[in-house]
Amino acid sequence: MMRAVLAAVLATAVILPATVASAGPIEDRKAIMKGNGRDTKMGGDMLKGVAPFDAATANKILANYAAAAKAFPAHFPATSKTGGETEASSAIWSMPADWKIATEKFEKDTVAAAALKPTDAAGFGKAFGMVTANCKSCHEGFRIKKS
Numbered sequence: 001m002m003r004a005v006l007a008a009v010l011a012t013a014v015i016l017p018a019t020v021a022s023a024g025p026i027e028d029r030k031a032i033m034k035g036n037g038r039d040t041k042m043g044g045d046m047l048k049g050v051a052p053f054d055a056a057t058a059n060k061i062l063a064n065y066a067a068a069a070k071a072f073p074a075h076f077p078a079t080s081k082t083g084g085e086t087e088a089s090s091a092i093w094s095m096p097a098d099w100k101i102a103t104e105k106f107e108k109d110t111v112a113a114a115a116l117k118p119t120d121a122a123g124f125g126k127a128f129g130m131v132t133a134n135c136k137s138c139h140e141g142f143r144i145k146k147s
Contacts, residue, residue, distance in 0.1 A: 026084030029075040032068045039064050043128045058124040062114040065131045069107040089142045099142060106134040
């Protein structure tokens with residue numbers, strides 16, 4: 001029953017970043033990050049045993065991350081430095097080489113994680129860790145936490 005509910009939620013709630021209708025760069029990147037947050041919670045819940053492990057869901061999460069990592073950097077034009085309650089730090093534009101390195105690493109790691117196609121919780125934990133290891137560096141170096 002729980003797997004059916006989880007599959008139904010995933011089928012209706014997942015918005016792949018490549019298919020997000022553009023509402024503007026700030027709104028688009030917020031939508032991508034909201035999807036990443038949802039997938040992080042879902043993946044974490046499976047790994048903690050809060051939700052049962054489901055290989056199809058796990059692989060969809062990894063595919064979503066890979067799509068997000070590919071799409072995300074395009075949503076930071078210079079015109080989106082402010083407004084829209086953005087949490088993007090000015091470091092994105094003042095340190096473009098560092099930003100590029102971080103986003104390229106995220107994309108490389110997510111593509112590699114998705115390619116693992118885990119079939120069990122241990123394999124998913126390894127792949128999930130490859131992806132989420134990127135989160136802290138970007139959130140600390142390129143994000144302003146708003147209250």
